[in-house]
Amino acid sequence: MENLLLYFxxxxxxxxxxxxxxxxxxxxxxxxxxxxxxLIGGLVLSLILPLITFTNTIWVEPTPIPVxxxxxxxxxxxxxxVPVQETPLDWSLILTTxxxxxxxxxxxxxxxxxxxxFNKIRKxxxxxxxxxxxxxxxxxxxxxxxxxxxxxxxNRFSKEEFQHILTHESIHVKQKHSIDxxxxxxxxxxxxxxxxxxxxxxxxxxxxEFIADSETFQQIENxxxxxxxxxxxxxxxxxxxxxNQFYQSLIKKRIVMLHTNQSNKRNVWKYATILPLLVGFxxxxxxxxxxxxxxNPKKAHAVKVEAIGFSWDKKATDEEMxxxxxxxxxxxxxxxxxxxxxxxxxxxxxxKIEFNDGKGNKGIKEIKGDEPIQPIYxxxxxxxxxxxxxxxxxxxxxxxxxxxxxxTEVKVKKFEVNQVKLNESVKANEALWIIDGKEIDLSEFKNxxxxxxxxxxFYSKEEGYEKFGEKGKNGVVIINGASIIYDENKNPKVxxxxxxxxxxxxxxxxxxxxxxxADMLVVNKKTxxxxxIKKRDNVVTIITEDGDHNIIYHEKxxxxxxxxxxxxxxxxxxxxxxGKNVDSKSFLDMDHSKIYFLEVTEKETNENxxxxxxxxxxxxx
Numbered sequence: 001m002e003n004l005l006l007y008f009x010x011x012x013x014x015x016x017x018x019x020x021x022x023x024x025x026x027x028x029x030x031x032x033x034x035x036x037x038x039l040i041g042g043l044v045l046s047l048i049l050p051l052i053t054f055t056n057t058i059w060v061e062p063t064p065i066p067v068x069x070x071x072x073x074x075x076x077x078x079x080x081x082v083p084v085q086e087t088p089l090d091w092s093l094i095l096t097t098x099x100x101x102x103x104x105x106x107x108x109x110x111x112x113x114x115x116x117x118f119n120k121i122r123k124x125x126x127x128x129x130x131x132x133x134x135x136x137x138x139x140x141x142x143x144x145x146x147x148x149x150x151x152x153x154x155n156r157f158s159k160e161e162f163q164h165i166l167t168h169e170s171i172h173v174k175q176k177h178s179i180d181x182x183x184x185x186x187x188x189x190x191x192x193x194x195x196x197x198x199x200x201x202x203x204x205x206x207x208x209e210f211i212a213d214s215e216t217f218q219q220i221e222n223x224x225x226x227x228x229x230x231x232x233x234x235x236x237x238x239x240x241x242x243x244n245q246f247y248q249s250l251i252k253k254r255i256v257m258l259h260t261n262q263s264n265k266r267n268v269w270k271y272a273t274i275l276p277l278l279v280g281f282x283x284x285x286x287x288x289x290x291x292x293x294x295x296n297p298k299k300a301h302a303v304k305v306e307a308i309g310f311s312w313d314k315k316a317t318d319e320e321m322x323x324x325x326x327x328x329x330x331x332x333x334x335x336x337x338x339x340x341x342x343x344x345x346x347x348x349x350x351x352k353i354e355f356n357d358g359k360g361n362k363g364i365k366e367i368k369g370d371e372p373i374q375p376i377y378x379x380x381x382x383x384x385x386x387x388x389x390x391x392x393x394x395x396x397x398x399x400x401x402x403x404x405x406x407x408t409e410v411k412v413k414k415f416e417v418n419q420v421k422l423n424e425s426v427k428a429n430e431a432l433w434i435i436d437g438k439e440i441d442l443s444e445f446k447n448x449x450x451x452x453x454x455x456x457x458f459y460s461k462e463e464g465y466e467k468f469g470e471k472g473k474n475g476v477v478i479i480n481g482a483s484i485i486y487d488e489n490k491n492p493k494v495x496x497x498x499x500x501x502x503x504x505x506x507x508x509x510x511x512x513x514x515x516x517x518a519d520m521l522v523v524n525k526k527t528x529x530x531x532x533i534k535k536r537d538n539v540v541t542i543i544t545e546d547g548d549h550n551i552i553y554h555e556k557x558x559x560x561x562x563x564x565x566x567x568x569x570x571x572x573x574x575x576x577x578x579g580k581n582v583d584s585k586s587f588l589d590m591d592h593s594k595i596y597f598l599e600v601t602e603k604e605t606n607e608n609x610x611x612x613x614x615x616x617x618x619x620x621x
Contacts, residue, residue, distance in 0.1 A: 010050035018042030025270040029263040032211040106189035132173045145169040171212040314347040314372035347372040361385040430474040577618045594620040
């Protein structure tokens with residue numbers, strides 16, 4: 001509503017601006033045709049210019065990107081009396097509705113006039129002439145035209161007067177002046193509260209008569225008789241405002257303009273007087289200021305930040321930049337690297353980076369020099385898109401093994417990893433390795449130690465043969481998740497990355513959450529829904545018939561897709577199992593594998609705009 005009101009004010013302001021410049025500089029000039037296009041252009045530009053905006057980027061000092069945590073709010077089943085408050089009248093809605101009703105009534109009046117016109121001409125005989133259709137009628141006092149129709153009462157005029165009127169009205173038809181009339185009428189309907197629009201319309205109609213009078217005057221011989229014809233119809237006025245009437249008020253002005261000397265061509269400069277005002281309007285009202293974070297020169301060592309972040313340092317390869325640009329493109333961010341220059345050591349010394357997400361977030365970072373660039377950081381998190389300062393690594397530790405593999409220092413979040421030595425009966429170089437659902441050749445490993453954020457499944461030779469046949473006869477090792485395998489010389493090898501339960505996940509759409517009990521949750525960053533879960537000792541996964549993963553973690557917290565986490569205790573939500581109310585402890589102690597339906601059936605938003613779950617329904621087999 002606010003945007004619509006602002007647009008309405010701007011459009012009205014431009015209409016006033018165009019009209020005032022016409023009155024001050026152009027009204028007395030004889031450039032009638034040019035004035036016509038000026039007046040039409042003024043109306044059209046008044047609608048278009050408020051829709052055009054330009055973006056001005058202001059570089060500001062960087063601030064850390066905040067981390068948001070989901071707050072678990074216990075539900076307390078106490079009844080609180082809330083005093084009834086009267087809803088105040090929405091005056092803006094009332095006024096807007098009243099304005100729209102009046103506009104609709106004016107449009108309906110225009111429609112009725114159109115119907116009246118076509119009903120009137122339908123009853124009379126039509127004569128096809130070159131360029132127009134002539135309609136003779138005895139009921140019309142005042143001649144008029146509308147598009148290609150000219151309506152006239154021939155009994156009121158002499159032969160010469162009739163010819164003068166016909167010449168005048170045929171000019172209206174030939175130059176399609178009816179479009180101007182209808183356009184001005186519609187603008188009056190939509191901007192009726194602005195008194196200037198009615199004066200604007202009057203100026204347009206007068207100018208159309210000036211055009212027709214001027215060209216008629218040039219085509220006829222008896223100019224004195226033409227002026228008498230104008231005066232003859234002064235006492236009769238037609239009542240259809242949508243037509244070009246031979247009579248118009250201010251006949252004196254029309255006659256005066258017929259005898260006015262042609263304006264000097266040098267006066268065309270007056271049309272340019274509107275341009276500085278339009279430029280001023282655009283500069284004052286149509287430039288949107290966008291703040292963009294400056295580069296922070298503080299040095300960092302990490303190659304990559306979290307899934308929502310990107311960084312590039314002096315050693316970034318063209319392939320890495322191309323891959324990151326494609327990844328950002330897939331998220332709707334147009335990202336481009338250009339003007340990349342390197343020194344003899346292959347280090348980047350100059351680079352230009354541009355981005356635009358099509359939603360108003362855009363920016364450019366360009367670095368030039370002879371020294372290798374400092375790391376550049378970029379956040380792709382929705383609502384925080386742009387170049388950022390060095391990420392906060394207080395929750396990260398240096399992973400020496402990963403750093404050795406990557407060839408540079410790599411930091412990872414603090415969490416415990418499983419360290420498992422292969423069963424002595426299973427030889428690493430003989431076993432069948434299945435990592436993230438794929439068979440991997442690790443024949444170069446005589447023995448192995450595995451570090452993984454996920455669990456490892458071992459099958460002995462007998463079990464491997466039973467489950468996988470001949471290829472599993474020497475034992476099977478199944479790993480899912482980001483894993484590192486070390487040979488007997490402790491040489492590391494990264495085998496898998498961004499896989500959970502054999503399913504590849506998109507690190508830009510999801511995030512891996514490790515809690516203090518090493519529970520692994522893979523969470524959709526946009527919806528906060530848990531998409532994939534690997535069960536740990538203190539995590540229970542309830543998969544319902546619709547495929548939803550409902551998670552019980554920390555022994556008393558329940559996470560249901562599309563709803564916030566809830567705490568299951570005496571103050572928690574109402575739980576209904578198979579139509580019967582139960583307490584939280586009964587729900588936690590039950591056999592969760594029998595649940596096939598689990599859904600939040602009642603929730604509300606409190607005064608702090610936090611969603612609170614109030615009722616959960618469960619059905620079991």
